[in-house]
Amino acid sequence: MRREDLIKSINEGIFILDGATGTNLQSRGMPAGACPEKWALENPDALISLQREYLSAGANAVYTFTLGANCFKLRHYGLSKNASKINEGLARLSRQTAGKAYVGGCIGPLGEFIQPNGHVPFNEAYAAFFEQAAALARGGADFIIIETISDLQEARAAILAAKDACKLPVFVCLTFDQSGRTLTGTDAVTAINVIQSLGVDAAGCNCSTGPKEMVAIIEAMKSCARIPIIAKPNAGLPKLIGDKTVFEMGAEEFALASKALAEAGACLLGGCCGTQPAHIRAIANQLKKVKKERNPIKTHDLALSSYQSTVSIGKNQPIAIIGERINPTGKPALQQALHREQLEEVLALAAEQQQAGADILDVNVGMHGIDEPRLLEKCALVLSQQPLPLCIDSANPEAIERALRIYPGRALINSIPVKESVMDQLFPAAKKYGAAFILLPLDENGVPQTAAERIELINKGLEKAYAAGFTNKDILVDGLTMAVSVDKNAVDETLKVVSWCTKNGLHTVLGVSNVSFGLPHRDHINAAFLVQAAARGLCAAIVNPQSKPVMDQKAAAETLCGRDEAAKRYIARFSRTGKAESDKDEAKEPSLYEAVLKGQSKAAREAAHKALAEGENARDLIEKMIIPALNEVGRRFENKEYFLPQLMLSAESAKEAFSLISPHLKAGEGNQRCTIILATVKGDIHDIGKNIVALMLKNHGFDVVDLGKDVPAEEIIQKAKEKRAKIIGLSALITTTMPQMKLVAEMIREQHLIFRLMIGGAVVTKDYADEIGADAYAKDASEAVGKAKQLEILP
Amino acid sequence: MKKVIYYKNLQVKPDERLIMTRLGYRSGTAADEGLRQKIAGDIARAVALCRVKGAFLRAPVRVEDGRVVIMDEYELPGRSLAGFLAGCHECVLMASTAGREITRRIEAEMAQGNASRAVVMDATASEMADGGLDVIMKIQNGLLIKEGRRLTKRRYSPGYGDMPIECQKIIFHLLQLQDLEMGMTEAGMLVPEKSVIAIAGITL
The missing domain is CATH 3.40.50.280 (Cobalamin-binding domain)
Known part of the structure; x- marks a missing residue:
């Protein structure tokens, strides 16, 4: 009941939170260097008095004084074993003080980074947060507030722990620097996308900056938020006066600036460093007059996130390219690397696909003789370093769940078929870890041949997904691409499914490359199929982004379908002057001298081949073409007209030409030098x-x-x-x-x-x-x- | 000894201009769009292979008679370093490494005759290791601001000025860099190759 009342209060209007506690307790006698939480328990009057002042000032909730009461931080005071007792005790104290007002059980950072950014294993962090959340709940907190977190992965560990430890609503606030990113590089949109996908009840930003600087962060969060937004800024930016750090913003100025935060979309407001009861009174008075905006949800797109950035998927967005190359099938080098668990090759494939225009990376490590759950988890962690979100591709539900747990973003599951046993296993995992998923319209009977049969299965899968709490923003429907070489009607049936989904507000995806199976020059078929699907509203395509025909036709199709405003991306793609120049250069067939000078290995080889075929003397080619070209390259390098990569490209092209010319040298004409x-x-x-x-x-x-x-x-x-x-x-x-x-x-x-x-x-x-x-x-x-x-x- | 903080995955975004500068690019250097794209691709590959890790330790420092004494025990010689840290009572020791995988790949590219890619990757990895220190300093500045303090804008590395390269051994020991899978040769070179150690002061 208390939970429902709290959620109702938040949704009804502006909800006022408290202000700073630690700095105010210092001014009320808490000595520097003492364990703050222990001191507060032993000297409860100061905390009780401060919290009463906040409540009297108009706060709807006070936070327990437990920001640093996790076992990691308490270790510095030799108190890590007392973490539960301290949290429960301080929660009881606030509970007694708050009366009918709400109490937020406050959880703060561990003070050490967790994997992949630090050395603390994810599950150790989870255990520390679990212990704290459980104790706060026992002590009578009404909600858990996780705040002052500067790392998204740490926030994930705390959220998962809090949700497992108790049934209380969970709120989360991250801190951002003035560049609008957390210390570990996450932007505000990505933060809110990942956090709200994990099922928290409110999220936002605390500490970080003053209220004026926080407006941009709140606006960014609001652009894709489905949950209430929290803003709890400092009283301005800190200044050093004498040997003390001072937050100078007065209460009235703070309240005026906080009004801008409410207008930007925040509906839970309070204060952080430097704020006092007067600041909270001022915002309570100021914001009583502000009517809470009922901002409509601005987007219906499905959003996936990596650690650092977010990709939106929708019928009006560019077709999201899911790079398919991290898959060992038919790749012996990758197979060997995966067997040895050397993931350098995986990272290289990721970089190549990103460079070629991929938006998301499909990750499939399924093959005989490996521990797939362990390897997929490892890949997900390693690939969290690169900027693209992941599509976790496996038929092994345990492998998917382990990868989702460790991945510090919002991933896509590839895929969940309409099979009861699989849906029962993977829907809860997707929900728990905030993942989106590809719904595959096939069941125990295999792949339905017709669009009508597939649509029937899609409806069945959706019904179950909606019942599990998913919305269309969590689901990509696969139209099921079959080989056109096997069935000439296959494409038509697949496209009918895409059309139906688009008409019914569903996001769609196709494994495009399947269409050309068994045919030569598959890129052309794939590209033509993608164009047809784009015209029917296809949202995402699993393809090889390094296929030039596919990516060129994608750009053209998006322009024709109105998904590329003013054809900006199309123009950018095809008007690269460098490419045009290099095409021109290729057309001219450069001489061996020119090819070496310009560092064009292929052209150098062709020029050497042609010259030899025309009867040119091998030694002359070296002495009159290659060496003069290398000398000229050297001269340009000395004069800084060329730089190191050009010097090396010329060396590579000369080496290429030498390898062809050397066998034609007569005895004694070889290395003449010492x-x-x-x-x-x-x-x-x-x-x-x-x-x-x-x-x-x-x-x-x-x-x-x-x-x-x-x-x-x-x-x-x-x-x-x-x-x-x-x-x-x-x-x-x-x-x-x-x-x-x-x-x-x-x-x-x-x-x-x-x-x-x-x-x-x-x-x-x-x-x-x-x-x-x-x-x-x-x-x-x-x-x-x-x-x-x-x-x-x-x- | 104070506790060393380790970062296992520093998020470094390398500055492409600085990489180009390392490669010798100057205004007036001829680099057409095709070459720039190739270099951008090689940089992206290298970035993907770098696993930037770091370590950090905040320590009391005393500057006296043209020498620096850390934790009342460890002496770092060099008048220029002493001048750099003058007025500081605390300093930070830090290290960053781009990891082993990138070094292996650079060697492999060179061995396969892809020298142009190897040199771009080499410059990128150097920049990534340096960038790791930038991130550590940014994180610490974010924390220090609450104390009304900050790090010195610049940092100092052994081997520069009159600070002997041998000082790396002292800082390596204090940071316990073997815990980051780093090592040091007898000559004082850091392993993996793309690693860097530095010291900065904490100032008002």
Whole structure:
């Protein structure tokens, strides 16, 4: 009953919360350095008096003084085992003080980041919050308020724990910095989307900033909120006066600014750092006059979120591309990586798809011989680092549930068929973890052939989903794409389902690539199918975003369907000057010289092939085309007209041409230049600079023996003797390894060897080269080539 | 010893301009749209492979006679560092690493002859590690503001100025960086390669 009354009060008008407690208790005698919660329990009069003042000022609720009463923070005072007792005691105290007013059982941050941002395991954080929420409920709190949280994953752990620990309403407030993001990078829209999906009763923002700066955050939250919004700002931005931090905003100014928060959509208002009962009295008086806005819900789109950002899916939005490539089927390299649980390949596939235009990433790790629940959970955690929301794709409900629990966003489940047993298992998981899902219109009898049969199953699935508390904003209906090569009517039936769904306000998705199964040049079929589906209102497509025809036709279809205002995205896609220029360059068929100069490997190879076929002399091609081009690249690099990637692209294209030309060189025409030993000195493990030098020297015809990194001086000398080298080139990155260069120089002198020594590296200088008696110093790879040519001709 | 705070996944958004600068890009460098897109793609790949972790420790500091003493016990030599921390009674020691996976991939790309991609990834990883320290400083500034204090705008790393690279060993020990799966060579180099250590002061 109390729960219903509270929700009714919030929905009826502006609900006033209390102000700061800790700072006010300090001014009432709480000593610095003491455990605040323990002190409050031992000195209850100060807290009782303050909370009475807040209630008398007009607050509808006071918060328990338990923000830091979790076992992690109490550990600093040796009180972690007393967490339950302290929370329950302080909740009872506020309960007795509040009378008929409401008491919010307050839960704050642990003070340490949890995984994936910190080292605290998710379930340890969950356990700490669970203990606190259960104790607050026992002590008589009317609702749980989780606040001052700066990490979305921590908020998720606290929400899940609070909802499991008690039946009280749960409110949540995050803190945002002045850039509008939490410390771990979540924006306000993403925060509210994830939090409200977890079934909390109100959410918003506290602490962070003053009321004026908080307006933009509240507006952003309101744009997609389905629940009441809380605003509990500081009394302005902090200022340092003397050695004390002061929040200077007075009560009346605070109340006026809070009015703007109410107008932006907040309906639970109070104060945080620096506020006093006078501030709460002022906002209570000010906001009595404000009628609560009944803002209509602004969007009917389905929103998915990653840790940091949100993607909206709807018939008027661009078609959301769900990248399908993180799937081991037919990918041996990915299969091997997944077996070894090396997820580097998964991250690379994610980055490639994002770059190609994916909005969401499908993640499927299902294959023989793996522990799918554990691996999918691990993938979900690793992929939470990248910005796209995830579509958790598995036929294993346990795997889906584990991935959803750990994923710090709002994911999409792929998929839930209209099978009682699966719906019974996955609907509660989706609800608990705030996931959306793909409803698959197939049952125990398999895939229905006709649209009418599929629609019947969709209705059956929806009925059960609505009964479980889902709305259309949680569901994407799959029209079921079948191979057109098997059934010529398959496409028509699928499109009828899409049309019906669109007409009935349902969001739709298709596994587009299935349509072309068994056919050659599948991209064209996929692209044409996507265009047809787009015309019927398709919202999302599971495809390969790296397919150019598909993504080009998607852009065209969105323009034709009015889903690309003023064709802005279409124009941006097809008017990239660079692409046009590169097309032009390709059309011109550059010479070998031009191809190397521009770093076009494919063109260099083709030009070399063509020249050889036309009877050009192999040695001439190297000496008159490749080397002059490399010299020109070197000149441009020296003049800073080119930078490092261009130097490397030219080197790569020269290498490509060499590989084709070399077999055509006559005996004795090969490497005409001397042998160079290259090494990064002992103790030094950085060798990319040395590798660049090796590549450049090889392209200029030197016979390079690369000994790698962390190479002892004795080994360098030994190899130089063995290979009859003329030059030794050494690299070092830090001062502590530079003496190894001196050691090599001394060994050359002491053993009366005739090697020429060239050195370089981040901390190496010309002066140092002179000091140790090296023959040359090169500041970069380009200069190293020139210096090597000079050293080569020395006696 | 005070407790070290570890961050297992720092959200770093690298500044593309700084990566280009690391690669030698200057105004006047010729880079057409096609090249820029290729570089952007390589940066995105590298970012995806970086797992930026960090560590942080707030510690009392004393500056005297051109040297810095942390926790009344650990001495960091160098007059420039002493000048940098003059007036501070507390400092923060911090470290950030881009992780092992990115280093492995850079080596693999170079070995496969994709030198241009390797150098872009290398520069991106350096920027990500540095960016990790930026995020740690941002987080700490967010907390310090409530005390009316802030971090010095700049930070100082061993190997710069007259602060010897050997100081990395002291800070490595204080931050217990082995708990972040980091290591150090005998010469004082951090492993993984794309890792960085720094010190900043806490000031009013």
